[in-house]
Amino acid sequence: MRTYVARLAAYPVVIATLAVGLVGGALELAGQPTAARWLVSAFAVVVALLQARGMVTDLRSGSYGIDLLAVTAIVSTVVVGEYWAALVVCLMLSGGEALEDYAAGRASRALTGLLENAPRIAHRLDGAGQPTDLPVEDVVIGDRLLVRPFEVVPVDGVLESASATLDESSLTGESLPVDRNRADGLLSGAVNGAEAIEIRATATAADSQYQRIIELVRQARDSKAPFVRLADRVAVPFTLGALGLAVTAWLVSGDPARLAEVLVVATPCPLIIAAPVAFMGGMSRSARAGIIVKSSGTLEQLAQARTAAFDKTGTLTYGRPRVTEIHAQGIDADEVLLLAAAVEQYSGHPLADAVVDRAREDLGDVPPAEDVSETPAHGVRGLVAGRVVVVGRARYVASQAGAADSAGDDLPRPQGVTVVHVAVDGRYVGYLALADELRTEATATMASLHRAGIRTTMMLTGDGQEVARHVAARAGIDDVRAELLPQDKVEAIRTAPQRPVLMVGDGVNDAPVLAAADVGVAMGARGSSAASESADVVITLDDLSRAARAVHIGKRTMRVAWQSIGIGLTLSVGLMVLAAAGQVPALVGAWLQEAVDLATILWALLAVRPSRSERAELAQVTAELALPRETEPVARVAG
Structure with missing residues (x-):
């Protein structure tokens, strides 16, 4: 109870309006209508003056609102003697502010919760x-x-x-x-x-994950979408049109009450309130899904995106090379893996770590090696139980072990992999195929993006053509751009024909291209802070499919914003026409307009919840990922 009283106390004009209404009603019942009229009219004029002062302040700051219509509605109803309608308009203004704050609070609950829970x-x-x-x-x-x-x-x-x-x-x-x-x-x-x-x-604290999210949320909460600013400006011609219709109705009918009757049902509240509530709801729902949208304008861009571009390593793939196949020649495949791991465990190369991890995972302990020497970017050699083991590029293995350059050419070579050759005691014994695995959710993400209206998916990578095309084919990507430098990626984004362009990346070298895109999306769960700072959207968990979900949320938000505006304006214009024809008394019209505002705000709050189509889309993506991802067995092939 105390909570409700405290909330009500934050809106003194609401309390004063209700109090004046009670006193005025009591005076009416006591047979003193003149005193009731003077009390209510005087209060309404005071509210109109306060509103006019606020209107001047807003106009100086370049902001447009419902002030002009509200002031003229109050003044006109007082002048024509519809003082109770004037009081309802006062209640609409003060109560509308409280209702807007409540709706914004509901819509931004997830964002506010993040801020309040900051350690x-x-x-x-x-x-x-x-x-x-x-x-x-x-x-x-x-x-x-x-x-x-x-x-x-x-x-x-x-x-x-x-x-x-x-x-x-x-x-x-x-x-x-x-x-x-x-x-x-x-x-x-x-x-x-x-x-x-x-x-x-x-x-x-400043460099920790949660604090970075908090800062992003603060930016998001204070932002204003271009759509919302457009709605503010549409409110001006709407206001002028309402005033023109009211004056016309007065002149045609000869009854000044018509002016008041039209104005009390005319308000651009659907334009001014509905859009911000819908956008706040969309950003709040994104935050609950682990997607921090830095500005409400980004939701608008997400909804309109036509091209989605992706970095490869760490974005489409896991960013961790893994042994996928072992091709042996003359000895057992497990022995090839074990001997290679024995010397690779002394190397700092990422591929060496992948070989050692796979050997330990499949075979247990890795034996030690002696007299290990490494030639950076070429390979490593050493003694394992008295046997000379050489691991690395084909030319390096040939030069160190005396094996022919063409050794192993008769073995099958899988596509899209990096090959590490192995020789033992001067004899070529096979190779290990390593690949950076495609994310489990990558294919489902591309399909979901196409269903969301993305026309072109694009891969931008510095890797070679063969690896890039192999990964793109498996993921279902349309356009492959390989062997690119960071500046080449930026140029590819700038020249993309289908716009707006969505770019998803995670590394430091992705920061320029994320900034160049219409919407930059950073996989920020384990990505670099530079990428997160350059992006418009930060995904706080390691899940590529959230990029597609962000697009669906953007489309849902825009759809709800337009629907709420359309519903509100249709009802308002309909009431204005009826009022101009003399079919809606001023007092009834004032209450009907309050109902229109309430309906508009409640509809805008639908952006907080997914639509049926979104739930179906999420279910489809989940079904495509239903089987848990198991560690794939390594193919062991004997030559």
Whole structure:
């Protein structure tokens, strides 16, 4: 009860309007209509003067609103003696502000929740393990922190406790709790479970994931879409048209009451209120899905996008090379893998890590090697149990092991892979095929984008033509641009014929092209901060399909905004025509206009929820990804 009273107290004009209405009604019942008329009329004039002052301030700042129609409606109804209608208009203005605030609060609930849940205090542990409270901004890298049950993880860190269960829904949109083990990375903003845990800070508050999301949300909440600014300007001709119709009705009928009757049902509220509420609802729903849209104008661009371009490594693929096939010649395929891993474990090359990981995953322990030497970008050699093992490029293996350059040419070569050759004791024994795997959701994402109205999908990558075309064919991408430098990617975006262009990327080298695109989308869960700062949309979890969902949410938001405006204006114009014909008394018209505003706002709030077609689309994408992704077995082929 106190909460409702406090909320009502925030709108003193609403309280005053209701009080004047009660007193005026009492005077009417007491047989003093003249006193009631003077009381209500005087109050209405005061409200009109306050509104006129606000109108002047808004006009000076370049903002247009419902002030002119509201002021003329109040004044005209007072002049013609429809003082109760004037009071209803006053209630419409003051109550409309409260209703708009309520609707905006409902629409932006997810955004507001993110801001309110931002961690402010951290518990730093001293050498004796005693916690000391300090502002989260004072946490430094390396601090040991205590996170109590159901508290928010204050900064990015590494779990020091044996295990933890956390709610990461504010970061990923995933409602189910996740389990973490010792040494696992934790993101700020995750909510701890029922047991206290210890973490070690790996980032300051300013550089932590949740704080970056908070800053993006602040930008989003304060933004204004071009669509909304257009609606503001449409309100001006609507206002002039309403005034013209009101004056015409007065002149034709000869009754000045017609002027008041038309004006009380004329308001561009659907233009001014509905669009911002719909856009706020769309951004809020995006945030719940782990998609932070930096500005409401971006939703408009998402809805209109016709080309979707993607970086390859880390965006369409997982960004982690993996052994996919082993082709052996003369010895067992597992032995080829084990010997290659034995020398590769001393190399720092990413492909070497992939070979070692696969050997340990499939075969267990990897034997040590001796006298290991590496030629950067070419290969590595060493002794394994007295056997000389050489691993690397074909020419390097040939030069180091004495094997012929053409060794292994008779073995089948899969497309779209990187080949690592192996020789043992001067004899070529086969090769390992490594590939950066296509994301499980990539194909479903492309199909979903096409269903959302994207006409062209494009891959922009610095990789070679063969690998790029192989990945694009599997993903279902239309246009492949390979062997590109960062400036080439920017040029490809600028010259794309189908616009607006959506660009999805994750790395530092993606920052320029994300900034050049009409809508830049950064895979920000583990991507670089440079890419996130350059982008218009940041996906806070490692899921490419959220890019397609962002487009669907943008289209839904625009559709709801146009529908709410259309409904509101149709009803308002219909009432104006009826009022001009003398069919709607001023008092009835004032209440009907309040109902129109309410209907418009409630319709705009539909943007908070997905449509039936969106739910069907999500179900279709989910069905395409229904089978859990298992680690694929490595093809072992003997030559």
